[in-house]
Amino acid sequence: MQLIFEKSKAGRGCTLLPACDVPEVQLPEELKREQALNLPELAETDISRHYTALAKRAYGVNDGFYPLGSCTMKYNPRIDEEIAALTGFTGVHPLQPAETTEGCQKVLALAEQYLCEATGMDAITFQPAAGAHGEFTGLLLIKAYHEARGEQHRNKIIIPDAAHGTNPASAVMAGFSVVTIPSGADGCVDLEALKASVDENTAGLMLTNPNTVGIFDSNILEITDIIHQAGGLNYYDGANFNAIMGVVRPGDMGFDVVHLNLHKTFATPHGGGGPGSGPVACKEILKPYLPGCASLTGEQPKLQMKAFHGNFLVVVKALTYMLTLGAEGIRNACETAVLNANYMMEGLKDLYPVAYGERCMHEFVLCLENLKKETGVSALDVAKSLIDHEIHPPTMYFPLIVHEALMFEPTETEAKETLDEAIAVMRELHKMAYEDAEQMHHAPHHAQIKRPDEVLAARQPILRYQAD
Amino acid sequence: MGHYIPATKEEQQELLAAIGVKDISELFTAVPEEVLLKEPLNLPAGKSELEVRRMMEEISSQNKVFGTVLRGASAYQHYIPSIVKYITAKEEFVTAYTPYQAELSQGILQSIFEYQTMICELTGMDASNASIYDGASAAAEAVAMCRERKRTVALVSATTHPDVLATIQTYCYGVGAEVRIVPEKDGVTDAEALRAALAEDVCCFYVQQPNFYGNIEDCTALGEIAHSGGAKYIMGCNPIALAVLKTPAACGADIAVGEGQPLGMPLAYGGPYLGFMAATNAMTRKLPGRIVGETKDADGNRAFVLTLQAREQHIRREKASSNVCSNQALCALTAAVYLSTMGPEGVKQAAVQSMSKAHYFAEQLAAIPGVTVKNQGNWFHEFVTTLPVDTEKVLAALAENDILGGLPVQDGILWCVTELVSKEKLDQAAAIIREVCA
Incomplete structure (x- = not known):
């Protein structure tokens, strides 16, 4: 997708301010900006469509399940x-x-x-x-x-x-x-x-x-x-x-x-x-x-x-x-968050070992070390594969004390069917790891982009757009 | 069950049964009995959406929202184009997390990359981060970027906003570093005092442009002096003023920061605002917070990612250059949409009109017997007057006419005028003040 700068056309713009109704004051030359101010020049239609296109390439809680551990991605009223x-x-x-x-x-x-x-x-x-x-x-x-x-x-x-x-x-x-x-x-x-x-x-x-x-x-x-x-x-x-x-x-x-x-x-x-x-x-x-x-x-x-x-x-x-939740609602939110996490953990723990403990609180950490040993499929591969199923990946590789960690936090605002679906997808991915690991190494396949080259980004940083 | 919890009572029972417990309380057995709350929190019961709406609307009505604002001091009321509010209210932007997963966050990442480019354009600097909490904390983070083993002292101009100074001092207190104030002379930084203050233990000099009194500092000269003493040079800039003022890069700044609130954010009782932060290539890898970079995906297509993460707390932990994690991303998006909508000419117009109207208003006030405008050299859209009568009297008379007057400062009032205030309103305000001063 083009950058907003690449859509800019000299002479376009929006009419926003009235003419100045007092005598104009100018800065003395030595204080004036010399460098051209290269901001985009666009009509309001262009701007609206540009950002709508960007919004379609974003993923929020409103777009789907977001079990990003430690981040408590609950619904935002x-x-x-x-x-x-x-x-x-x-x-x-x-x-x-x-x-x-x-x-x-x-x-x-x-x-x-x-x-x-x-x-x-x-x-x-x-x-x-x-x-x-x-x-x-x-x-x-x-x-x-x-x-x-x-x-x-x-x-x-x-x-x-x-x-x-x-x-x-x-x-x-x-x-x-x-x-x-x-x-x-x-x-x-x-x-x-x-x-x-x-x-x-x-x-x-x-x-x-x-x-x-x-x-x-x-x-x-x-x-x-x-x-x-x-x-x-x-x-x-x-x-x-x-x-x-x-x-x-x-x-x-x-x-x-x-x-x-x-x-x-x-x-x-x-x-x-x-x-x-x-x-x-x-x-x-x-x-x-x-x-x-x-x-x-x-x-x-x-x-x-x-x-x-x-x-x-x-x-x-x-x-x-x-104010909406009140005393009972606050407790209820907490209890339901813990219940949802335990339910999801229960549905996964036979396939994916839980890092610690029999019960969890609002989130749980799976350890995929064995899966990786047996199939070569890493926590990263599983996380990226979830994207193809329109689920935001959990937190990966944290905490550092757990190898190949995936940390799920479903929150209280998710329904049982959402949890069931995510459990089913995770179980399917487990199966796929043994059947077609190669495909998972390259996931996601249906996302906005394929896996980005992060090493290139850090070695040769391009941190801003430069017009040719 | 309501209150944003989809589970019905029956479903809750199903979930409990699936994990083999009878009651939810069994999930909390790890909590020591003596601290487990036996009673509900001592808070009111929950409310319906309509009740909450009524209550909060009533509370909001207890505030006075002035029709005309002549007060600034780092919180500026500029015109906010309609489209800014609509775009920044899009749920995909509002409800997304930090874009850790690039494959489904290209829209967020690209918007940040575009924001970074716009901040580089405004400041002339080489690289920008994705934002910091506000202008004051950005200034404090900038000072931390300059600190070296033997150079730890920060010099800060006395013409700096008091909140920025206090925040820099707080961050320096944390690591036990000293802050020395460079005195002012006639409302601007005393250049000779700066020269005298430079020493081998000084890591940086911070100056605000335009400064707290609205005066435009000779930032090129100050930068040369700072560099001559081996100190890094940080400028804290008003982003609207940058549309017409010499850029920090042209003034020789190593780091440019500022309060980005004027770029499309409402006054909002002080927040959320936007700390913008940009640096030269040489200092890019010391920038705190998120930075988005362009790269290619496995198919060779353009892609954006969070990059240079080796600086950050989640990788470096106690060796990180900063602890920043959450930033002000939605405010950065707001600034980007504002700048795109205003365009180069629109931002310049906002700057020129604010400056012109402020000068017009200053002239009207100066014509009132007993009123003196203290600003002597060049200034932007803020100025200080001394008055022949009690400050509170003037402000009260303006308030009666739905005008928020300037901010009382040590020896008078600090006024601010933006493009939002019409000539008619300025004339009315001047007439009221004239009457009070008579």
């Missing part, structure tokens, strides 16, 4: 979009006087009430724009806390080897060194390894529970206690919060700070990569360090993660969702 598009929200300047933004403040206050109750925390900031941004924020709270207590020597964050890649990356951005602890034979935290890793320099632990292999760590109270005993704090990575909301709360499990991914658990859309929202909720002890906003208060805050109030419209969407 349309009412949430409509509410976030109300002029009463979109038309408000972030630096308007407080007495003219009571509605926005109410949105944040209500969202705070729901999220603090659901997490068992005391205070929250909506400033972080995404999960990783939230991790960074939460870790800076831990850093500020230790410093305020004169314990700046606490510079180590303990992270299990199965953790999301953002965890160690965030810890380094917050100035900590990372202590990686191996997972036990059950995929959970190895208590002995944890005990051995804490010392007077322990700043805290980052943990997601259920963990990235989809298992709830039963030792959670011992784990958080070991960290507290050592003088550290416990950080809850909320990426998997959909598996526990309404059932158990991080605040009750000994966590001191948690980030939530509103774009996962609270049904706001992913938008092809963002915007998300990664609010950070914490216990009273960390509240004094929550980030502020210089332009709003006129004072330099100790911490500020970005400008203004965070991705506000995303919070509006999440609040609309939470």
Whole structure:
């Protein structure tokens, strides 16, 4: 398909602005742009058709099943979009006087009430724009806390080897060194390894529970206690919060700070990569360090993660969702997500070994190491073959502790027939692996493109269009 | 059962039976009994769509949406063409994840590739990433790109937006790096102070163009000074202004960042906005976040993929250059559609009209006895006035007439005018201010 630049015709355009009704002011020559501004020149019809064609070459939750593990691709309710598009929200300047933004403040206050109750925390900031941004924020709270207590020597964050890649990356951005602890034979935290890793320099632990292999760590109270005993704090990575909301709360499990991914658990859309929202909720002890906003208060805050109030419209969407679900609905969503995952795992586990455990929470990880040994068909081949069946592949090759991993997260918004169909397709692919591996090595066969050459892309990067 | 769960009670029983459990609670036996919630969350019961709609509409009506906005300070109300909202509301774009699976995400990937090209065009830089959270966090990430083992100190101009400065300071606090402020002189960066501040431990200098007061900095000269001291040069730019202003590349910038909100995004109480970020070829591999590249598929056809991923957290973990994972993709799409629709002439018009109207308004205000326009040199679409009366009085009088006045700053008001405000409205605003000042 042509790029929008290749469709451009000099002289085309849209009539959008009236003529200037005041005398025109020009910049002096030495400040003027010299380089031509090569943006596309198109009529509105061209633009509409171009982006409609691109949309047809995209795949969203609305297009079909999207069991991308760790990403919680649940349905994104349309009412949430409509509410976030109300002029009463979109038309408000972030630096308007407080007495003219009571509605926005109410949105944040209500969202705070729901999220603090659901997490068992005391205070929250909506400033972080995404999960990783939230991790960074939460870790800076831990850093500020230790410093305020004169314990700046606490510079180590303990992270299990199965953790999301953002965890160690965030810890380094917050100035900590990372202590990686191996997972036990059950995929959970190895208590002995944890005990051995804490010392007077322990700043805290980052943990997601259920963990990235989809298992709830039963030792959670011992784990958080070991960290507290050592003088550290416990950080809850909320990426998997959909598996526990309404059932158990991080605040009750000994966590001191948690980030939530509103774009996962609270049904706001992913938008092809963002915007998300990664609010950070914490216990009273960390509240004094929550980030502020210089332009709003006129004072330099100790911490500020970005400008203004965070991705506000995303919070509006999440609040609309939470109001709709209510206390029962939140629990129901969680339970159904766990039920759907277990059902799907049950339908596959005789053919594809489950990496860990008999039961899972909201997601499960299959290990295709044997399949690959016996047939040569890899996790990648199976994932790509799913595309031909109009199913978005699961997360591949994560967590790193499982070889040839495929991680499925069906979510609560999928019907039984969707799960049944996906199970049937996966079983068919298993059969095909033994019968026609070659075909699977080249899958997908009916997609927009064949497999792309990623090595070429990285070796000779073409990162923008250049006119000839 | 509603609430977006398709399963009926009967189906739920079927699923439970298939996995061999009687009750859903059996799936949560791993949770220690003492922390398992015995009661429902202390939250209201769920609501119907109609009830939620009524409630949220009522809440939104508690905000005041001004008919005329004369306030900017990094959140700018420009005209948003109708088609922008329609295209960016397409469900395929809205409900897709990050395009990890290139074979079914070519539309998303191509839209990002086109966005990257447009950002390169605006800034003149060689390569752009797929976006960062906002202008402030993009600035902070840019500083991190420049830090080296022996060069860790960031210099930031005092004319920078306070939120950008605070965000840079926060990111630097994380890694224990120092930020030094380069003082201003007459509303622009003090070039001699910059020269004096350069040292062997300085990794970069950040300047905002146009700066917080609306003034246009001599970015070419500042860049030369920064480079002469061995520092990298980062410019934080207003993307609309770039349609008429000398590009960061022409000014010698190593990295160009900025707040992309003016490119088709509403004010929205501060977000979601768009941090754009572009660099020279030499620094491309230090860019944080997603980058889309062109390649070929197995049949030799053009294809797009996420590329240079060896920089990123999911591969490098604690050695990654940044932790960025989710970005602002839909906002980047918004900017791309906006730029395509406006076209080169449209964006220039938005820039020229904003600048012209701001200058017209400044003249009207300067004609009021006791009002002084502080900006001395060249400036774009924001300016500062001092007033002979209490700032709040002026703003209150404007608010009564459905006009959001400028932002109160230390010694006056920071005004902003865009192409959305008609001459008639500007005259009305000036008349109101004249009356208050009389």
